Amino acid sequence: MIKLEIKLMKNILGANDEIAALNRKLFAERGVVVMNLMGSPGSGKTTLLEKTLVRLVDKIKIAVIEGDLFTAKDAERIERAGVEVIQINTAGGCHLDAAMIQKACTSLDLNAIDLLIVENVGNLVCPAEFDIGENFKAVVLSITEGDDKPLKYPLIFKESEVTLLNKIDLLPFTNFDLRSAREDLITLHPTIKIFETSCTGGTGLEDWCTWLLQKVAR
Amino acid sequence: MIKLEIKLMKNILGANDEIAALNRKLFAERGVVVMNLMGSPGSGKTTLLEKTLVRLVDKIKIAVIEGDLFTAKDAERIERAGVEVIQINTAGGCHLDAAMIQKACTSLDLNAIDLLIVENVGNLVCPAEFDIGENFKAVVLSITEGDDKPLKYPLIFKESEVTLLNKIDLLPFTNFDLRSAREDLITLHPTIKIFETSCTGGTGLEDWCTWLLQKVAR
Numbered sequence: 001m002i003k004l005e006i007k008l009m010k011n012i013l014g015a016n017d018e019i020a021a022l023n024r025k026l027f028a029e030r031g032v033v034v035m036n037l038m039g040s041p042g043s044g045k046t047t048l049l050e051k052t053l054v055r056l057v058d059k060i061k062i063a064v065i066e067g068d069l070f071t072a073k074d075a076e077r078i079e080r081a082g083v084e085v086i087q088i089n090t091a092g093g094c095h096l097d098a099a100m101i102q103k104a105c106t107s108l109d110l111n112a113i114d115l116l117i118v119e120n121v122g123n124l125v126c127p128a129e130f131d132i133g134e135n136f137k138a139v140v141l142s143i144t145e146g147d148d149k150p151l152k153y154p155l156i157f158k159e160s161e162v163t164l165l166n167k168i169d170l171l172p173f174t175n176f177d178l179r180s181a182r183e184d185l186i187t188l189h190p191t192i193k194i195f196e197t198s199c200t201g202g203t204g205l206e207d208w209c210t211w212l213l214q215k216v217a218r
Numbered sequence: 219m220i221k222l223e224i225k226l227m228k229n230i231l232g233a234n235d236e237i238a239a240l241n242r243k244l245f246a247e248r249g250v251v252v253m254n255l256m257g258s259p260g261s262g263k264t265t266l267l268e269k270t271l272v273r274l275v276d277k278i279k280i281a282v283i284e285g286d287l288f289t290a291k292d293a294e295r296i297e298r299a300g301v302e303v304i305q306i307n308t309a310g311g312c313h314l315d316a317a318m319i320q321k322a323c324t325s326l327d328l329n330a331i332d333l334l335i336v337e338n339v340g341n342l343v344c345p346a347e348f349d350i351g352e353n354f355k356a357v358v359l360s361i362t363e364g365d366d367k368p369l370k371y372p373l374i375f376k377e378s379e380v381t382l383l384n385k386i387d388l389l390p391f392t393n394f395d396l397r398s399a400r401e402d403l404i405t406l407h408p409t410i411k412i413f414e415t416s417c418t419g420g421t422g423l424e425d426w427c428t429w430l431l432q433k434v435a436r
Contacts, residue, residue: 040258040259040340040342040363041258041363041364041367042364070370073366073370074370092347094343122258122342122343122370122371123341124258124259124341125287125339126344129310142362144360144385144388145258146259151288151289151291152259152292152340153287167362169391170362170391173391
């Protein structure tokens with residue numbers, strides 16, 4: 001086997017980081033906690049968000065920014081939960097960046113929000129590279145994606161304070177090795193918080209929401 | 219709901235297309251058919267490839283280029299099938315481009331190959347934007363990713379001559395609407411070929427391999 005390592009240019013990241021720092025300062029001034037929610041297409045981010053909102057909407061004030069290439073399908077789903085939603089369509093772009101979030105926030109009354117959840121574009125690679133000014137990143141990994149994903153896509157798991165091993169109800173129908181995945185996650189990120197969740201059965205959702213409430217209360 | 223559409227700059231695509239044209243010319247001269255295999259992380263691309271190689275390795279000469287951010291896990295799996303494999307590690311890059319394929323091909327004896335399969339980085343967005351000089355693109359969509367994915371990530375399905383609806387054995391455990399997904403695929407790409415496959419049960423693999431052999435024979 002022949003192995004080649006080829007690096008792509010990433011000269012746009014410096015400019016992004018400057019805007020992210022401005023966003024972070026603004027969020028701190030207004031007392032808003034911001035979660036950047038990431039994961040592959042179909043990992044279950046939007047459904048998890050729906051289930052999370054149902055549990056939290058009476059306890060804290062939440063707004064959501066939905067990132068998608070096209071369509072407002074996800075934003076329409078989230079709006080039904082009774083929270084303010086801003087849809088960003090990237091017209092094919094593979095991630096949200098700090099400038100997009102800056103622009104979206106001009107349409108939000110940040111003083112009236114405790115928690116801003118940004119659902120990033122479905123992609124296990126690019127979103128992890130772009131700081132948007134969030135307080136913390138969270139990554140959703142579906143059991144059906146396979147236990148090899150943390151080592152194959154290490155950056156997103158290194159960057160994320162919390163990993164949700166989602167669709168855990170499908171575990172018996174896959175060859176996903178839960179112990180191996182947990183070990184790899186901890187190797188990559190020793191302090192990572194891991195939840196096993198199922199939006200079908202409800203497994204783990206209470207613990208996840210309790211943790212999220214504590215993040216906002218701090 | 220507020221909707222914003224924000225376009226990213228894509229000025230690197232022109233340079234890529236020039237190299238892709240050179241690759242395409244080279245492949246034609248050497249009589250190699252090239253498939254660009256794409257899909258989300260965990261859609262089942264590598265397992266599908268393993269099952270495909272087992273069925274075709276005695277019939278035609280195949281080589282594989284494996285694209286991954288890090289690790290050679292996939293290439294090691296493919297090598298066991300007894301075909302030549304080149305691993306490209308993008309060191310965090312989210313897609314393969316034409317220059318990477320050009321470089322990798324200098325290590326291959328193209329005259330001795332009928333079919334070159336390029337397994338792209340796991341990503342439903344970026345790989346679709348980069349022509350690598352392939353004859354055709356194929357996209358693997360796992361049933362567990364959800365039936366909304368064709369409309370949410372339209373480019374990759376518009377660009378791909380064939381879609382494999384994979385992990386079809388998990389259909390009973392999901393709310394995936396097969397009819398709706400098929401309708402959306404055909405709306406996006408009226409001539410698209412669709413296979414329903416399962417690498418666990420073997421569903422659809424013979425039909426898929428027969429189709430692939432016909433592509434090489436042409």
